[in-house]
Amino acid sequence: MKYLIALCLVVSAFAQAPKPCDSPPQWEAREIRQDYSRKFEEFRKLSYDETNRRVREVEEILLGSDKEYVDRLYLYNEAKNYSLNLKTRVCTVTALSRPFRHRGVFPGAKFDGIFNIGAVGVPGEVVAVQAFSANGTDGFYTGLVTYPSCYPVQNLFFSKENGFEHSDYFDLNIGIVDLNVFIPPQECIKAEEEMKKKKIMPVV
Numbered sequence: 297m298k299y300l301i302a303l304c305l306v307v308s309a310f311a312q313a314p315k316p317c318d319s320p321p322q323w324e325a326r327e328i329r330q331d332y333s334r335k336f337e338e339f340r341k342l343s344y345d346e347t348n349r350r351v352r353e354v355e356e357i358l359l360g361s362d363k364e365y366v367d368r369l370y371l372y373n374e375a376k377n378y379s380l381n382l383k384t385r386v387c388t389v390t391a392l393s394r395p396f397r398h399r400g401v402f403p404g405a406k407f408d409g410i411f412n413i414g415a416v417g418v419p420g421e422v423v424a425v426q427a428f429s430a431n432g433t434d435g436f437y438t439g440l441v442t443y444p445s446c447y448p449v450q451n452l453f454f455s456k457e458n459g460f461e462h463s464d465y466f467d468l469n470i471g472i473v474d475l476n477v478f479i480p481p482q483e484c485i486k487a488e489e490e491m492k493k494k495k496i497m498p499v500v
């Protein structure tokens with residue numbers, strides 16, 4: 297009887313291979329982005345809106361560094377890419393060079409497993425996460441999300457064009473505090489008006 301129960305448990309564990317969970321469609325977080333092929337690491341404030349397919353990434357400035365910092369706004373429904381250099385305040389407006397990239401769980405992703413981060417058995421010191429992977433239109437993708445709420449923890453993306461890109465999310469909040477983050481900065485609106493006057497279309 298014991299064996300039978302054990303067998304039933306195994307069978308039901310297989311039968312319930314989790315379906316991809318739904319990550320919240322709108323959230324904000326701090327992101328650490330590592331791009332191994334271009335050898336850079338960036339700290340960003342990220343606002344992510346899957347419903348309206350728009351993303352804002354504002355680089356966090358480290359005092360005393362002479363690096364260039366960029367404030368990026370991607371509006372996928374309008375195919376617009378705004379890049380504001382935070383030092384020179386010069387904005388570049390181009391067409392978007394890649395499709396919208398899902399964060400959290402990719403649609404139709406395959407379940408790869410569930411495990412714990414932190415110290416197992418110590419109350420308050422452990423978080424269960426689920427791992428998913430998928431072949432997206434422009435590359436291979438993995439996503440780690442908390443269980444059961446499906447909040448994004450990490451995404452890895454591999455494409456032939458860009459190699460490995462790695463994002464870790466911290467201090468995540470559900471929803472967008474100020475929807476104005478998806479309005480281009482003044483410098484970008486001006487740059488776009490100048491382009492329109494000169495009849496220049498945004499180019500990649």
Ligand SMILES: *[C@@H]1O[C@H](CO)[C@@H](O)[C@H](O)[C@H]1NC(C)=O
Nearest residue numbers: 377379388390391392393394
């Ligand atoms: C957006 O434009 C910037 C500056 O021209 C460029 O470096 C970046 O690759 C573009 N990103 C996308 C996703 O099109």
Ligand SMILES: *[C@@H]1O[C@H](CO)[C@@H](O)[C@H](O)[C@H]1NC(C)=O
Nearest residue numbers: 405406428429430431432436
């Ligand atoms: C993605 O495609 C590769 C190569 O075709 C395959 O080995 C892999 O299992 C696929 N992964 C998923 C999650 O579909």
